[in-house]
Amino acid sequence: MSLTIQHTVLDRFLRYVKIDTQSDASSDTCPSTAKQKDLGRLLVIELQEMGINDAHLDEHGYVYATIPATVDKEVPVICYCSHMDTSPDASGKDVKPIIHRNYQGQDLILPDDPSQVIRADDHPHLKDQIGNDIVTASGATLLGADNKAGLAEIMDAAHHLINHPEIEHGKIRILFTPDEEIGRGVDKVDIEKLGADFGYTVDGEQRGTLEDETFSADGATITIYGVSAHPGFAKGKLENAVKIAGEILATLPQDRLSPETTEGREGFIHPVSVNGIAEKATIQFIIRDFTEEGLEQHEAVLRGAMNAVIAKYPGSRAELSIREQYRNMKKVLDQHPEIVAHAKEAIRRAGMDPIASSIRGGTDGSRLSFMGLPCPNIFAGEHAFHSKHEWVSVQDMEKAVEMLVHLSTVWAEKS
Incomplete structure (x- = not known):
């Protein structure tokens, strides 16, 4: 079922990727780099401008915020989570995002370093993007879609829900974390303060993907x-x-x-x-x-x-x-099948077929699941992580926003 959303996701994404937030495994501080708080402060300002008055950045670089419930009945509190840092594997300084409008299947030559070419043959998911708008970096840096696409999508969904109180949903908590890329993304998260029953990290790849299993x-x-x-x-x-x-x-x-x-x-x-x-x-x-x-x-x-x-x-x-x-989150998620079932329903309502998948890696959700917040991973549309060839589709980001709005209503309907 289609939603009419006045999307802000692209503008937000272009704004966020220009802020250098690389984490640093050699640092023993939290966050590992102070510059991650630069993005955290901006996110708090934007959340407060939406009317989310409790949005704040804590001393460890975590952003917490609440979208209030619009229904009186008891609904489990869900959390939408993404991370603010980018990988140390490629530079995240002075990112210059480029929008390739109306993509037609061609190789994408990145202008700041023409030797950097995103070849269609090497990126099979590009064949699903004909006619869409592709965002890349310029060839000198990574893009930061991992995980600023997720940030922008959660922010756009929050903006839509706050501005449409007629949409019925329970209380939704927002959590933005530092240092996920160096395996320390939930080291200082306050689960009691978060106060959520179930969560979803928005940090996946292909449109429609839902991942309920990670490596141990x-x-x-x-x-x-x-x-x-x-x-x-x-x-x-x-x-x-x-x-x-x-x-x-x-x-x-x-x-x-x-x-x-x-x-x-x-x-x-x-x-x-x-x-x-x-x-x-x-x-x-x-x-x-x-x-x-x-x-x-x-x-x-x-x-x-x-x-x-x-x-x-x-x-x-x-x-x-x-x-x-960390351990395979499926062990926890199998005890709460409604978490995955509701996400699949939301993906269908957004006009996609759910793609069940396993992650050859881990997410914040892996550890959150064992900390008392069962938390699968849903798609953000990011591709070619940690590299100068990173890309994301504008239309995939918009679909992720639509899916998050539907997911909010599914929990209210099924409770």
Whole structure:
């Protein structure tokens, strides 16, 4: 069923992407970069201008706000959530968004660096965008659609709901988070203050997609203690920890269990950094699988590789430590099937077929689900995340807004 919305989503999106909000994993502050609060302050101003008087930015860089209920009956409080930071993987400074009107299937050459070409053959979802308007960056930076498309969509939906009090819905909480891209997006969220029963992150890709399952994730560290010796007198003595680290990496499977050899529901072991000197070296890994049993199997492979190599070096030793990062949110969401069912209904009402999908990664919703806020992920229309080839369709963003408005009414109707 069609809605008539005077959309603000594009103008908001173009405004937001020009604010540099890259997070920084090497920082121990929250937010990890103070500039994320620049966007947070703007969002609060815009929310207050809509008439949402309780909108505020807290000391940790989180934005909280409430769209009041328009019905008297008891309706679960739902939360719409997106993150304000952009990935450290490509520059987010001085973003110049470009609108490619009436896209006709051509490759998109980005003017600030013509070597940066968004090729239609490399981006199969572009074939669904004929006649639509595509927003890209200029070739020198990422765009920031991940996740400023979600921010703009939630803001546009809030604007429409506030200006149309005849639309029946329960209380809706808005949560905008920092530092999602570095895995710390909900570290300081105040669940009690948020006061929501169920949530939705708006941070997905293809139009119509609904994701209720993520990887489960662990981090792993192998620490190698070698035997140091003067290189001029090292024969028979030196056991170089850096070389041992390299040998452990070479012992891991080459044709499976890595990001570059897996897809779908296949998990992996992924080394992300190596540091060391002859005496001591460390290897950092991320380990991913959709089941905890899969994680345990991958960790056993890693431990086996470490033990097999270190056995060849009698003077050295190695330790493997595992730390939990997040878990598959499906375990929680399956206990509340109405969350996904209502989202599918809202997608249908917005004129799309729901596409059930799993995420080969995690979202704020992964951790929120285990913090007491069951929270699947719904599409924002963002594509080619974390790269200079990032793009989003204006029409997909507008469909996301329409879907969020419908989702608000579905919860009221079904309660």
